Amino acid sequence: MLTSKTFVKKTKRGRIIKIVREHYLRDDITCGSESCQICDPFDFGQPLVAEPENKSRLCLTPHYIIPDTNVVLHQMDVMEDSSVQNVVILQTVLDEVRHRSSPGYKRLKSMLANPSKHFFTFCNEFNKNTYVERQKGESSNDRNDRAIREATSWYQDHLRSEGQSDLIIDVVLLTNDADNRRKAIQQGLKAFTVHEYVKSLENCGHLVDLLSQSQMSVHSQDRLMFPEHLPLSEIQRGIKAGRYFQGSFMASRENYLEANVSVHNKDEMVFIQGHMNQNRAVHSDVVAIEMLPEEEWSCPSSMVLEESSEKIVEDSMETEDEAIKRKKIPKELRQPTGRIVGIIKRNWRQYCGILRPSAVKEGTRHIVVPAEKKIPKIRIETRQAADLITQRIVVAIDNWPRNSRYPQGHFVRKLGNIGDKDTENEVLLLEHDVPHSNFSEAVLACLPKLPWIITDEDYKRRRDLRHIDICSVDPPGCTDIDDALHCRELENGNLEIGVHIADVSHFIRPGTAIDKEAAERGTTVYLTDRRIDMVPELLSSNLCSLRSNVERFAFSILWEMTHDADVVGTSFTKSVIKSKAAFTYAEAQMKIDDTAQNDSLTRSLRHLNRLAKILKQRRVDAGALTLASPEIRFHIDSETHEPIDVQAKQIMETNSMVEEFMLLANVASAKKTLEEFPDCACLRRHPAPPPSNFEPVIKAALSKGFNIDVSKGKALADSLQSAVVPSDPYFNTMLRIMTTRCMMQAVYFCSGMIPETEYFHYGLAAGIYTHFTSPIRRFSDIIVHRLLAVCIGADASYPSLTEKHKTQVVCNNLNYRHKMAQYAGRASVNLHTHIFFKNRTTNEEGYVLFVRQNALQVLIPKYGLEGTLYLSDGKTKSKPRFTYNEEANTQTCGSVTFHVFDQVIIELSIDQSNVQHLKLCLKLVKPEIPGFSVPAHSSEDSEPPKKKQKKGQTKK
Amino acid sequence: MAGLELLSDQGFRIDGRRPHELRKIQCRLGVFNQADGSAYIEQGNTKVLAAVYGPHEIRGSRSKVLHDKVLVNCQYSMATFSTGERKRRPRGDRKSQEMTMHLQQTFDAAIQTSLYPRSQIDIFVEVLQSDGGNYCASVNASTLALIDAGIALRDYVCACSSSFVNDTPLTDINYLEESSGSPEIIAATLPKSEQIVFLEMNGRLHEDNLSRVTDMAVKGCKDIHDILDQVVRDHVSEVSTVHGWEN
Numbered sequence A: 001m002l003t004s005k006t007f008v009k010k011t012k013r014g015r016i017i018k019i020v021r022e023h024y025l026r027d028d029i030t031c032g033s034e035s036c037q038i039c040d041p042f043d044f045g046q047p048l049v050a051e052p053e054n055k056s057r058l059c060l061t062p063h064y065i066i067p068d069t070n071v072v073l074h075q076m077d078v079m080e081d082s083s084v085q086n087v088v089i090l091q092t093v094l095d096e097v098r099h100r101s102s103p104g105y106k107r108l109k110s111m112l113a114n115p116s117k118h119f120f121t122f123c124n125e126f127n128k129n130t131y132v133e134r135q136k137g138e139s140s141n142d143r144n145d146r147a148i149r150e151a152t153s154w155y156q157d158h159l160r161s162e163g164q165s166d167l168i169i170d171v172v173l174l175t176n177d178a179d180n181r182r183k184a185i186q187q188g189l190k191a192f193t194v195h196e197y198v199k200s201l202e203n204c205g206h207l208v209d210l211l212s213q214s215q216m217s218v219h220s221q222d223r224l225m226f227p228e229h230l231p232l233s234e235i236q237r238g239i240k241a242g243r244y245f246q247g248s249f250m251a252s253r254e255n256y257l258e259a260n261v262s263v264h265n266k267d268e269m270v271f272i273q274g275h276m277n278q279n280r281a282v283h284s285d286v287v288a289i290e291m292l293p294e295e296e297w298s299c300p301s302s303m304v305l306e307e308s309s310e311k312i313v314e315d316s317m318e319t320e321d322e323a324i325k326r327k328k329i330p331k332e333l334r335q336p337t338g339r340i341v342g343i344i345k346r347n348w349r350q351y352c353g354i355l356r357p358s359a360v361k362e363g364t365r366h367i368v369v370p371a372e373k374k375i376p377k378i379r380i381e382t383r384q385a386a387d388l389i390t391q392r393i394v395v396a397i398d399n400w401p402r403n404s405r406y407p408q409g410h411f412v413r414k415l416g417n418i419g420d421k422d423t424e425n426e427v428l429l430l431e432h433d434v435p436h437s438n439f440s441e442a443v444l445a446c447l448p449k450l451p452w453i454i455t456d457e458d459y460k461r462r463r464d465l466r467h468i469d470i471c472s473v474d475p476p477g478c479t480d481i482d483d484a485l486h487c488r489e490l491e492n493g494n495l496e497i498g499v500h501i502a503d504v505s506h507f508i509r510p511g512t513a514i515d516k517e518a519a520e521r522g523t524t525v526y527l528t529d530r531r532i533d534m535v536p537e538l539l540s541s542n543l544c545s546l547r548s549n550v551e552r553f554a555f556s557i558l559w560e561m562t563h564d565a566d567v568v569g570t571s572f573t574k575s576v577i578k579s580k581a582a583f584t585y586a587e588a589q590m591k592i593d594d595t596a597q598n599d600s601l602t603r604s605l606r607h608l609n610r611l612a613k614i615l616k617q618r619r620v621d622a623g624a625l626t627l628a629s630p631e632i633r634f635h636i637d638s639e640t641h642e643p644i645d646v647q648a649k650q651i652m653e654t655n656s657m658v659e660e661f662m663l664l665a666n667v668a669s670a671k672k673t674l675e676e677f678p679d680c681a682c683l684r685r686h687p688a689p690p691p692s693n694f695e696p697v698i699k700a701a702l703s704k705g706f707n708i709d710v711s712k713g714k715a716l717a718d719s720l721q722s723a724v725v726p727s728d729p730y731f732n733t734m735l736r737i738m739t740t741r742c743m744m745q746a747v748y749f750c751s752g753m754i755p756e757t758e759y760f761h762y763g764l765a766a767g768i769y770t771h772f773t774s775p776i777r778r779f780s781d782i783i784v785h786r787l788l789a790v791c792i793g794a795d796a797s798y799p800s801l802t803e804k805h806k807t808q809v810v811c812n813n814l815n816y817r818h819k820m821a822q823y824a825g826r827a828s829v830n831l832h833t834h835i836f837f838k839n840r841t842t843n844e845e846g847y848v849l850f851v852r853q854n855a856l857q858v859l860i861p862k863y864g865l866e867g868t869l870y871l872s873d874g875k876t877k878s879k880p881r882f883t884y885n886e887e888a889n890t891q892t893c894g895s896v897t898f899h900v901f902d903q904v905i906i907e908l909s910i911d912q913s914n915v916q917h918l919k920l921c922l923k924l925v926k927p928e929i930p931g932f933s934v935p936a937h938s939s940e941d942s943e944p945p946k947k948k949q950k951k952g953q954t955k956k
Numbered sequence B: 001m002a003g004l005e006l007l008s009d010q011g012f013r014i015d016g017r018r019p020h021e022l023r024k025i026q027c028r029l030g031v032f033n034q035a036d037g038s039a040y041i042e043q044g045n046t047k048v049l050a051a052v053y054g055p056h057e058i059r060g061s062r063s064k065v066l067h068d069k070v071l072v073n074c075q076y077s078m079a080t081f082s083t084g085e086r087k088r089r090p091r092g093d094r095k096s097q098e099m100t101m102h103l104q105q106t107f108d109a110a111i112q113t114s115l116y117p118r119s120q121i122d123i124f125v126e127v128l129q130s131d132g133g134n135y136c137a138s139v140n141a142s143t144l145a146l147i148d149a150g151i152a153l154r155d156y157v158c159a160c161s162s163s164f165v166n167d168t169p170l171t172d173i174n175y176l177e178e179s180s181g182s183p184e185i186i187a188a189t190l191p192k193s194e195q196i197v198f199l200e201m202n203g204r205l206h207e208d209n210l211s212r213v214t215d216m217a218v219k220g221c222k223d224i225h226d227i228l229d230q231v232v233r234d235h236v237s238e239v240s241t242v243h244g245w246e247n
C-alpha cells in the first residue's frame, strides 16, 4: 500500500543544504462524494452531497466547486456565505493558505468543520493519481497550479468513471489566474473566474457584493500617488544589512497623519508622519521601515487631528504632507523618524463602519468610515447603498493600490441601525474581538443536568463547612458571586479565616467543549448594561455562584491567624459551604458600623475588617501602590434601558476588606502552586515601568512643588503619600490617577518561561502573585484551581496542565482577552455617557489633567469622566489666541493661564455632528475668557437643549 | 510563519503516512563476506549497515574475560555523509558512545550469552544515512546480522520509536517528527514474549498517555518483526536452494 517517493528540496538555513524527505503516495484516499461507488468510505470531514444544487448558468449539470488558493484567500467572505456549498478544498490549497495567512487558515478550517457547508479536503498530495512532481525550472507556484489542475482533472474522470451512479456530477475550477484558466480549459476542464461564476449563479445577488474587489478599476485620477513597496526579498536583504527595520505599525488614534512603528527587538518607537511616509500601511501591519536623515526627523504635533468624515473634497495628500514639512521642529524635540518601504505582513481584519453618502446618487462606489479611528477610510462597491446608509456595516479590506488614496474593500454584512443601542453594543464587541455568540450546543451539553443534587459521594470527598457562618460581600446586583468569607474564634484564642471560592473547575473538566470555549473567551466581559459570560449562565449565576442559603461547592483556603494578623498555618481544601448572607458593600459596612448588632456574622465581619487594615498597612509598608482610576456607575432605567443617572463609584472600607483577603488568597495559591509546579504554574506579574514613563507625573507634581521619587516602588508610594495640598483634597487623587497611567500592564505567564527575577508584581509589591479568587469570570483562575487541586490530591492532573508551552499559549490569549475586555468596558461606558448626556447640558466642576498643544484634558470627578477641551481646532483662527508653553506645560490666553491640576467649570454636552462618533463636548465656563468661555448654565437639572445653546456650539 | 503540522486534520503525517504506519523497510542479509554475519537495512531514508564478528577469543586485554558469559562488544558510528550537513564525526564522540552503550545493553539482554563463555562477539554498526530512528534501525540491522552469523538469540530484537501529537500516538517517527520537540519513546522488544529489553524516553510526556504511546512503539516492534522474519525466511530458503539443502 505504501509507495515511497523521495523528493529533493533546498532550503536556506544559514547555508544551503539539501533536504531529502520521504513522501508516501497512497491509493486509499477518498474523493469525499456521497454518491461515489468506488472509494473507501471516508473517515473524516464533511462529505460532498450526492446531488449538489449549485445552479450556475455557466455549468448546468450539478457540480462540485474546486477553488484555487487565491480564490480561497481573497474571497473568504464569498466562501463563507451559506449558499456556497459542496466545495473541494485541495490539500495543495489548504497548505498554501496555511503558509500565507493564519487567520485565513483558521476561517477555512472552521468552514471545513461546519456540517452544513459540505467542504471536503481532498489529500491530492498523497494520492498517487494526483501527485505531481516539480519539473526542472518550474516555479513552485506553477507546480501548485498544475497540481490543482491535475486534481480537478482526476475528479472529472473519477466522477464519470465506470461503476459510478448514473447522475453525472461535474467539477468546476475557480481561478482568477488567466494562465491557469487557459491551461485548464485546454485540458478539457471547466474553469472560470470567481467573478464570472458568482455572477452566473441564480438568486445569489447578495454574493456579488461580497466579492473581493481585487480588480476594481480605480477612481478617475488614475495616477500613481504612493511610492512602490519593495519586494519581500529586498526587504529581507535590507534588514540583514541593517538598512531597514522590521516592526509593527501603530496608527495614532488622534491624528491620522501620524503613526509609530515599534521596531522588533528595540525599545524605542520610530515615528512616521505623513501619507507618503506611511505609504499605505494600516494599523497593526508588520512593516519594514527606513530611517530618515536626522535633519528630517520630526515629532508628534501633540495636536488632536481627525480626518473629517463629512468633507467630500479633501485636501490632496501632497498638500497635507507639505504642510507638515513646512513646520520647523526644534532640534531637541525631534524623535527618530522613518518611512515605510514595504509591507512584510498585512494584518487586516474585518472592520465595522458606516457608509459615507456618495456624491453621485446612483454610483456603486462608496466610502466607508471605520468605527476605529486608527483605520483609514475604505472604498467599497455596492448596489445596496440606499439600504446601507442608515446601518452599521462590516467591511473587509482587499488591497490598497498605489493609485488610490484609500484602500479598497468589500461589504461583508450589516449589523443594524446606527444609534440603536444593540447595534452599538455589537459594534463595540466586534471591534474589541470579544467572542459573544450564544454558547453552542456542544458547550451546553457539558452542563450538569437539573435538578442538580449533591450526592453522598460528594460530601465524602469534600470538607463539610456548612455549619460555619460564611457570607459574601459584593457590589449591588451581583449575580456571579465567586467569593465568600468567614472568620471565627478558635479555642486556642487564635482566629480562623476562610476564603471560599466557587469551585468552577469541578464543573468545567479539561478538554471538554465548555473548557475550550471558556479558554477561548478567557474572561467575562462587563459592559455597562450587559455581561458577556465566560461560562453559561447556569454555572455563572446559579450552580457556581455562592448565593446565600444554598449549598455550594467551594475551594477554600483556611488560615489560622493571631489577632495581629500573623499567619500561623494555611490549608487548602475542597469544601461544601452554605453562605448565610449575600451582602452588598454598603450593607456589610452598615453592619460593621452599627454598634447595636452583635450576631456572629457581624462579629465575623468586624474581625475581618480589623485584620484587613493590618494586612493593608503591611503591604503599604512593603511598597504597594495605592492607585486610583476614576470609575463610573450608571443607574439604568429598568424599562427603557436608558441610563438615568450617573455617579462616580463609591469606595467603602468593606471594598478594601474583601480585596485584602482576596490578595492574601491569591498570594497563598501562587506560593503553593509554584512550590509544586516550578515549571508550569500560572502566575501574574507586573513589571516595573521604565522611569521615563513617570515624566508627566514628575513634571506635574513639581509644578506644585512636590518631588516624586520613582526609583523604587516603595519610594514612589511614600512620595505619593506625602504629596498633599491641604486646600485641594482632589490633588492627591489626581496624582494617583496620573501615576496609574504610567504603569505597565500586568500579565499572566507560565513560571517556566521566564527567569525567576521577573516574577515580581510591582503594583502589589508581591514577590509572586496569581489569580485564584474569580474562576467564574476569569479562566486563569480555573487553571490555578486545577493546579492547586492536583497539589492537594483533590483532582487528577492532565497532560497539557503541566506543559509549560501550552500554558504560556493559554496565558497569551488571556492577556489579549483581558486587555480587550478592558477596552470594551471603557467603550461601553463612553457609549452610555453619550446616551446619558445626549439630551442634557450641565455645568460641572473639573480639573486639568494634561495640557496639550491645542487642548486641555479635563477630569470631571463627579462622573469619573474625562474629556478634551479644545482651545483651537488648528485650522480656523479662533479669536482669543492661546499660547502654549511647552516647557512650563501651560496654556495662556490674556490674563488666564491653565496649569495642570487647575480647577475649571465646564459645560458638558454631546456633539452629535458625527453620527458614528458622538463626542462629549466640553466648553469652558470658568474662568471666564471673553470670546471663548460660555455663560454659566442656569439650572443643574437635566433638560432638553435649547435652541440658544445650540448656537453656542457653533461659536467655536 | 506557520509551524509544521505534524498530523493533519485528515489524519495524515507530513510524509503521507497514517499514525500507525511504519516507513518502508527494505533489508538484506549477508552483504559482506569477511564478517561472520552482516545485514543492511533501510527504514525510509535511514540506512544502516551492521557486521558481526564472533564468537571468537577475547582480543586485547585478558582482564575483560567473563567466565560465565560472552562479552558483547558494540561499536556505533555515523558516516560523515549521513546527514544533510556534512560534518566530521570522530569515532567515540559522546553521542556515539551513548548509542554504543545502549546497543550493548540491548544485545546483552537478547543474545543467549551463557552459551559462549570466555568469548567475545563484536557488533559494528555504521549509519550510512540518517533520517530519524537511528537506534531502531541499528538494532534491527544488528539483529539480522546476528541471525546471519548464526548466533543464538532468545528472540529477534526489534526496535521502534513512537511519538505523541494532537492526542494521537505516532509510530516509527522520522527526523522531522523527532526534531519537532514532541515526546519520543524508543522501545526494543523481544516480540514473541513481548518483553521490553530497552526503553528510552525523550521530551515530556504526561503520565496518562505513557501506556498508549509505549503500546504504539511495541506494536511497531511487532510489525517490524513480521517484516524481518519474512526476510530471514526468504533469505534462508534462497541460501538453502543454492546449497541444495532443500528437500
Ligand SMILES: [Zn+2]
Residues within 6 Å of the ligand: A030, A031, A032, A033, A036, A037, A038, A039, A158
Ligand atoms: Zn470516489
